[in-house]
Amino acid sequence: MRPNCTKRQSVGSVNFKKSRNEKAYLSRSEIHSYMQDIEPFYNWRHLYTAENDPDSPFYGREYSEFEYSNTVYNYFIHPQWDEFGSETLYIKILYADYELEFAIIELIGEWNDAIGNDIMFLKRDIIDELIEQGIKHFILIGENVLNFHASGNDYYEEWFDEIGDGWIVGLNFRDHVIAEFKDYEIDCFILLFSESTNEVPWRNYLPRNLFERINNSMKRLLDA
16 A cells, blocks of 8 residues: 555654764765765674675675775775665665564665666665565665666555565655655655754664664654
8 A cells, every 4th residue: 555655754853863973964075085985884893794694685795995896976986885786876784683674774876766777776686685584674874875866666666565564764865865755756665764954873873773763763653
């Protein structure tokens, strides 16, 4: 059943307090200048690494700290990011918990469904595999997604329908990216805790604490 978009968009008002220690957004020009230095968040690596998880799409992948090959806008990106078929968007599964059925995925680059059909690659090659392993709650961290170009919302609706009583949440996407999501009603399926006035200090949480905070907020929203 198609969700009530008006009700679901109100998730952006959930009260996450900013922290003085939370990193502010880099501007797009700053990201271009430091693209090769922006690593996926690494403070949870003692808890989980996708390359060592037999149930991860990236199991067994090896990384170099010195060889740069992937690019966004002709700028090299840090080699710790994972490619999945897109030419401009890269991801990192920061944490997957098969007991609590959630995954946290950080993204970087340009999300381009219009030309690259990025959502098809993301859904078929990454999300479907996680769903098969029982994951039904997805936290997408989007502060380093520089642009988003939509072409429809069919894959997003399919993703939403396949997770039953789960949810998909986007954290800290930029305002112009959020606007594009809303123009194509993708925010009916990805819940946006992400207005610039209400950034979520996700780095201050351990993965399970972050999940519990968001899950409790989702329960309050859906029960309202």
